[in-house]
Amino acid sequence: MDWRLFVSLFALIFVAELPGKSTLASLLMAARAKPLPVFLGACAAYVAHSALAVAAGKIVGLLPVRPVQVAVGIIFLVLAVFLWLHQGVAPCETSASGTRSSKTMMAAFTVVFIAQWGDPTQIATAALAAKYASATWTVFLSATLALWAVTGVAVIIGHHAKAKFHPAMLQKIASVIFAGVGLVLLAQAIRHP
Numbered sequence: 001m002d003w004r005l006f007v008s009l010f011a012l013i014f015v016a017e018l019p020g021k022s023t024l025a026s027l028l029m030a031a032r033a034k035p036l037p038v039f040l041g042a043c044a045a046y047v048a049h050s051a052l053a054v055a056a057g058k059i060v061g062l063l064p065v066r067p068v069q070v071a072v073g074i075i076f077l078v079l080a081v082f083l084w085l086h087q088g089v090a091p092c093e094t095s096a097s098g099t100r101s102s103k104t105m106m107a108a109f110t111v112v113f114i115a116q117w118g119d120p121t122q123i124a125t126a127a128l129a130a131k132y133a134s135a136t137w138t139v140f141l142s143a144t145l146a147l148w149a150v151t152g153v154a155v156i157i158g159h160h161a162k163a164k165f166h167p168a169m170l171q172k173i174a175s176v177i178f179a180g181v182g183l184v185l186l187a188q189a190i191r192h193p
Helices: 003-017 021-030 035-056 065-085 098-116 120-131 133-161 167-191
Strands: none
Touching: 003 120, 003 133, 021 035, 021 098, 021 133, 021 167, 035 098, 035 120, 035 133, 065 167, 120 133
């Protein structure tokens, strides 16, 4: 493995994902649920996206950005409305049962998997896989581990935030942020035909 390439790709993906939708979603879910299932669900979604990006190479980078942005924007708006209307019944409430943990994991997987479509880090991973065709595993590992690292930071911050804020307030904040992300994505799709 080319360690210089690994480190440079890791740093690139890590920095690019810090302000990402998926990072924000992981942070907000960890503020409402046990951190480990949120982390595991998000990580599984990232493995799937990295594998798709590397396997598809340039093709993933050619996905139509506008329809993807519109779809993800609408999904974020629907999630915002759900969170606002269902105060105290968040989809990721903390519970001791294994069933709740698996539901939390599936919720995290689903949200991150949907949010990651058309994300700059997914497109960058596809482009890097095309550029470094002989280093496919290096691209896959560096991208995946960078995404996991960002998710770990987000989950830790979210988990500690719930001790400082009332859960209903966190849910309202999450709702407003999700709505904002959805509106920004829709505005970008309208501006860039």
